[in-house]
Amino acid sequence: YRISDGLHPTPCDLSYALSALTGTDLYFKKEYTLRTGSFKERGARNALKQLTPEQRKHGVIAASAGNHALGLAYHGQLLNIPVYLVMPLFAPLSKVEKCRTFGANVMTEGAHIGESMVIALRMAAEKKLTYINGYNDQAIIAGQGTCALEILEQVPDVDAVVVPVGGAGLLAGVALAIKTLRPEIEVIGVEGETCPSFSAALKAGEPVTVEVQSTLADGLAVPRVGPTAFAVARDRTDRCVLVSEKEVAIAVLRLLEVEKCVVEGAGAAGFAALLANKLPELKGKKVVCLLCGGNIDVPVIGRVLERGLAADGRLVRFTVAVSDRPGSIARLTALMAELGASVKDIQHERAWIETDIMSVAIRVVLETRSREHAEEVHQQLLQRGYKCV
Template identity: 55%
Template sequence: MENYTYSPDESEDSDTNEVMEMVDPSCDPNKPVKVSFEEITSAAYRIKSGIVNTACSKSHMSDLTGMDIYLKKDFLQHTGSFKERGARYAMLMLTEEQRQKGVVAASLGNHALAVCYHGYQLGIPVTVVMPIIAPIMKIQKCRDYNAKVIMEGKDMGEAKKIAIQYSKKNDLTYINGYDNPQIIAGQGTIALEILEQVQDVDAIVVPTGGGGLLAGVAVAIKTLNPNIKIIGVESERCASYNAAMESSKPIFTSIGGTLADGLAVPMIGYNAWETSKNIIDKMVVVKEEWIAVAILRFVELEKCVVEGAGACGLAAILAGQLDEFKGKRVVLILSGGNIDTTILGRCLERGLAADGRLVKCKVTVSDRPGGISELCKLIGSIGVSIKDVIHERAWVTSDVFSVEVKVVCETRDYNHSVELRDLLYSRYKKVRFDNNQFQSQVSSTSDYD
């Protein structure tokens, strides 16, 4: 692992140089670039030999959601995300001198992987700056493509500053992962494929982080068919596009830990904003628990392992935020599938909990022989599976003959969890459930808090 820290003392006029080195030359806030449809078609022609034309197939969840859903599976690109489209186009457009010197990128993972892979394919030296929160799997894959990996910065904002500074100091080309105009044009090629693969599309739902994919897709679609609705979707933990809409300009937004780590960008790109601000139809902000449920649904029903960013479109549908498209034909862009196996396990468990199928409750029972056994038999009598049992005596203050038992159970569905809850409340005086997030969806036979 390598650390790089830029020191202002390396120059005589440190304050001026530090400001200059923070500027991304391709993303001038005072002169934003609006990407054209012609640039997107040019990108499609240039990259087609090095990019997978991924499937866009009808989803098994169409009947479940009441929509005609199609899934654009761009997680099937070689490095597992749509980022390859823009990365290859941007690198193909380099001059010979720029190719010889190499490029620098900052990324949590997917853009880094794309640049490293296509740099390796095209013989271009690559350095990537990845924040310390970047997934381990993505870091190792970048190294597998012979890239120089610098682990520095607590988040994407810091990593980007370090990468720009590093590129200036070493006379390398910095490739912005979401706001470089060529990156935006490359990402827009996914829309051209969708229109060839699916007829009579009513809406396309686009995961949104820095805004590059949204901008490219919006330009391509609105040029060819203005009637198709473009819906952006982002996590509530990193809703930077929504913040830009409220402020009428890109604005720094604090971001928190999110399952959609690929969307964790603190500010929408200036070029992406200028390109997309007037042509998108709706922006949706989804809660984390719905992202977890969406990841679970993809694994169970589609046999697809999709990262949080790619699952956001389905999350919005499951949360009821796109009900106006009931009966319509909707395309979801599954933007990436690079999720750490450890994180995947947590996501599936969190999804089961949010779905009402993994339940944790605390029950105070008699500490006399058979008390805990009776509780377990009662739970098992309705077909609920017990995953874990922990009992605690020291913190039970009611009497010395009682014990608090914490039970983690697995149920068939939310209605089964409600059945369990009602059964326990009917037999025991002290019962507390820790996860009833979706209680309003199912009517219970009892009125318990």
């Protein structure tokens, strides 16, 4: 491939444990192992290598909150091409600093990516820079498609490929490559319920703008798919399914626990669909699931894992009224220990309880082994006379 001089093929490994859990022969295409932590550098390098000498001299510019910016910055440095980036104010500081480490000229401007894009396009005109869209540029889409070429070499008898969808550049590249070479293979897109822009475009017959909500899968939060990407992907994608925030959180948790993979919410969306049984027709088939990014901030990992544990029934919260006398809380926590549950957090309050004046409300957060264990604890509390909410 044109980009093979600057990128290594990523692993596509069979997961025995998660194959059993999903009822498929499940392979993970580990795009997060690329140098900048995501598939985005495939398209970035391809676009940079196709610039004319004049364009290379002036440089390129893009608006991006993270992965596309990192890909351009890193490969721009390798290819000695000036890179200018306009990153929105909410862009993680770690990604901003990493782009600067790669030698990019970074501005943090714009309340959202749309405002950053307006600024970047204006700068492109003023400085004669080439603007590179992160998901709608033809060279970007073609570069992302090299991922599919590797899949066909690594798992030649694959039945289906599951792809997370944001702006649809990755889906377009993968679908184009697979349907051109092996049209019998299914290509399935997965979006977050918080920003289903590709599904909305399919329904409308053209790209439309959807409302973006806060999400764990921030890399998929693109309010409008690219028109070029949509034109390529719409007739080459067999179907598209949606996953919830809870399902994404559990997927991130399972990948960390079972596969020892640190994957961002957007990168885990495809696996979330399989784990939540959103694709039951794939049972018994050979499936490749793209883990397309691993750039998740450390503080966010903690939040996502706690959300996943709660969704999995292994982190539970309840309020119980006990007598406001010495030893009452000790007896409650002793019962928790007896039942094998670990107290993660506990607090008590007197002012807002509506029972007798000599009672206190205890709010407890417990770590349990499973949803069934949590229910066992709940039933034991009720049997011991505790009023548990």
